[in-house]
Amino acid sequence: MADDEKKLLLVEDSDDHAELTEFYINDCRPALRVRRLRDGAEAMAYIEQAERLEQRLPWLVLLDLKLPKYDGHEILARMKRSGRLASIPVVIFSTSNSGKDIEQAMSSHANSYIVKPMEADKYGEVISEILEYWELNEHHHLLREPRESHA
């Protein structure tokens, strides 16, 4: 599977954070396409559209928690309730390290919870590790259930 076929959905209200994320993704996986959504309302609209249309689904979702209109928890819950989108790995990528947020996200079946780093150089490493992990995880996943990716 080539990187150019893959798409990552980034739900992030802060332009600065989105720029950072997109920069480091581009830095380590130049082929991976990033679709950015700016707030909860856009995310909800996307989910509803994706459920209806036979469009190409993202490979991975990076979801910020603190969003205008609908927050990340709501988006997560909505996605995991959807039959078509539930299997897409959702990585919560937020500045919050509060136990409450983590617990809520995990109980809403978030696939991973990563706190945005506050050290220089660390941001790129975190993005790179997320991508690597989920690329690896995808391979294991494909081996176990090959037919699903074709569907």
Next chain:
Amino acid sequence: MNRRTFLQHSGKIGAAALAAAAFPKLGKAQSRPTIKVVGTHVTLLEPIRQKAEQDLGINIEFHPGGDAEVLLKASTDPTAFDLYEQWSNSIKVLWQAKTIQPINTRRLTYWEEINSLSKTGRISDKAKHGLGDAPDKILFVQSDGRLDGSETEEISFLPYVHNVDSFGYNSSVVPKGIPYETESWGWLLDERWAGKVAIVNSPEIGIFDLALAVRAKGLMQFKDMGNMSREEVDQLFDIIIALKRKGHFRGMWTSVPHSVELMATSEVVIQSMFSPGVSALNGMGIPCIYAAPKEGYRAWHGVMCLSRACVDERQEAAYAFMNWWLSGWPGAFIARQGYYISNPQRSKPFMSQAEWDYWYEGKPAAEPLMGTDGKISVQLGEVRTGGSYLRRFENIAVWNTVMDTYEYTLTKWNEFVLA
């Protein structure tokens, strides 16, 4: 004027006018004699006195009193009276006391009209001669001064008012009997009326009621009830005193009002009675029946006696009064009280036919009849018990009598009364 012309008249006015004409005023202009009449309330009535004074032109004083009182007076003091009116049972006493003088029948206007009852003791041939002192036995003064039935020109009393007595009973308690058939003197001793029997308080009267009752009950017999021996008196009183001690008698009645009160208050249901008492009770609505006993009545005869001390002018006035009494009006007057007069035919014109029929003939009253008080005393259709004058006087058992044992009976009477 003779009797025939008199009887041709009828109606009260005619008779009254004749009666007035029949008595030439005695007093005339010079003097108006006064006579004293002693007697009882039965005949000493104010209307009679007034009528007599008016008819005769004399003064008449009435001195009514109790039986014993007037008899005592008359038997002890001839000056106390000119005429004495009482019962035949007082004649023996008076005659013995010699306070009265014989009456000469030739001076009696209506002597011939006086019926046989007084003269022979029997009103008719089939009448019984009652026991005791029948009027004839004490009427005629014999040559030896005794009184007996052989007719002489002198008589001890003027025969006038008379009647029969019996007992009365309250028919709401005592079952009504049949006159002369079931009604009996024996009823007085009937145990059913124990405690509610009274007897007239008079030994010369009540003793005969008791004797008749005792004989009717078959408790004893008398040789001569009209003149009992001491032994008979003892036996009679033994019986009645025993009864009285058992409470059979309520007591004695001492006057007619007393007898009325006893029956009116239901203390007594059967007792000796006089006819005015019966009338009074009937007037009060109490159904008192005056019995006609089968054994016969106890009869009495009124007597009018002339005082031994009555002489001259007063004697003339007394004779006039005696003649007036038999002249018709007084007889009619006392007939309305139930009494009979010795010459009833002369009174008949002074009565209505209905009155005559009721009082003398024993017929039902054809109209309501007035008494002497002007009130109705006899209701329409009523019949006098015992029937006619004749019927009643044909049935005389005994006459009121003062017996030879009089004083003895008095003491026995006291024992009886207080037993």
Next chain:
Amino acid sequence: MAVTDFLLRTVGLKKRIALGYIVTGLVAFMIALLSYGAFTRLAEDFRQIVHFSRHSADNMAFARQMTEMQRQALIYIYEGHSSAGTQVGTIYKQMMDSILSSQDLDRIGAGAVVELARRHLEAYYEAFREVQRQRQLQDRLVRSEFRVHATRAQQLIEELTRQEAAQPETPGLRPPLPENSFLSFIPAAAPAGQGGARPASEQGYTEAERMLNGAKMLASLLQIEKNAYRYFDSYESSFIQAATASLEDTRERLQTFDGQDKAAELKEVLERYEITFLEAVQRTRGYLYLINVVMSAQAYETIYQSNKLSAMMLHETGRIQQEVFAHISSRQQLLLFSTALLLLFIALFSYLISRSITLPLRRLTETFKLLSSGSADAEIPPYLLQDELGDLTGSAASFKGKNIELLASKKELERSNDELEQFVYTVSHDLKSPIVTSMGFIGIIRKLAAQGKAEQAMGMLEKVVKANERMSQLINDLLELSRVGRIDMDKKLVDLNALLADFARSQAERLKAATFTLIIQPNLPSLFANESRILQVFENILSNALKYVRNETEGCRLEINSYDDAQLHHILCADNGPGIAAEYRDKVFGLFYRLNVNIEGTGIGLAVAKKIMKFHSGDISAEARPGGGAVFHLTFPRAEAGQS
């Protein structure tokens, strides 16, 4: 129970207890009163019985006296004892006294009987007086006149006989009769009337016959007297006839002496003798009749009425006795019943009183248990009276009030804790965000620098600066927020008209630059508030409007208006922007919440406004404006209402 409720509603605790005692006392008094009534009645009945018993005794004595009186009367008559006559009078007086004292028996209907007894007694005594009179008259006749006539007759007969003897033809033929020859003749006396005198003829008698007749006359005279006395002794009427027959005999023999003066006188004497005798006889009969017939009947009637009276009194006594027994029995029952009833009443009443005390106490205990466990909704039992239990109920109510307050403050505390937590969370997130940004960009710069792309790296440096600037902005805003309610919060009466007019002037430049219209309606209220903070609220609302309102057709506009109701001043700040969707209308007042991240701002303005409004006991809320746009609705308590 209705009675308990009534007591609880109307009668205080002390009064209830006192009422219990009073009612018990009253009941005891009533029982005593009932007993007293019963005993009074019994005593009265007993007095009646005693009264009648006494009368009964009197009455029995009465009957005895009557009998005794008649006995005395009879003794008087038959024996002639005058003392017995006096005794009759004495007894009569006693009996009349006794009758007069019985007048009070009228109330048992015995008046008529008493009256009858009195009348009969009077009649009895009247008859007795007459008897006495007759007895005296008879006595006088018999003892005096009778004797006078008899003696005179004897004298005359003797004189007549002496005259015969004194005749010259027959001197000494017969000795003169001695003076007392009367008695000496008795044995020789021939039976009266036997061989009576021959029919008298004037001259047909011999001397001897005359002498013999004289002797016989004396004998007859003796017979008269003897028979008369026998009669008066025995009351046998045959002696009267015997006496009168002897008189007749004497009279006949007297005819022998006809023509002589003495003979005429003797005849007259004999006449008077006879009359006297007969009168005495009649008087005897009279009083015999009176005593045996009249008096006995009156005596009997008196006794009868007296017995009747006794029977009536006995009956009355019996009736009263029965009544007494009935009364005793009924009173006993009544007393027992009423006592039982009253005791039952006391029991019931005590139960009610104690219940009226324990019931509220039990309820209060229950309530206090709940209250002590911290309950704020424990029911306070209703108790209206101002007594001890009322106070206790009041305490329970204030206890409950405290519990309610406690619970409220606990909730408030929890809420502010949550708020604080939220604040910290929000602050930490929003403060971390610029750090993440600046650190991220520093990493990029380092990378670019390492790759020698200095120019590109320099371009990134601006991002770092911006992030740090935002950071300091956030920190300033936070400080500002913390000042609200802490610094410069003195309040005064603020005239909104004046305040907002100044505000409009001060913002004129800014508004002009943004081509924004601020309309302030007149007649805005005056508020008791902190002027600068209130101004800050309007600034924040205006700033918000300036950021969000973009209306090409109408031109951007904010209009401030107001109205009042009973409790609140309402101030409405309406714009003609895009409005706020219903789901964000509460969120917009959250700290650092921004509807649009690309619009400049920290998202703290409305949070500050909310806090200021809370501080003024007011509130702020977002609403939709009809025809598009948002309305910020401020409420202040009315000064009057707030002060009261």
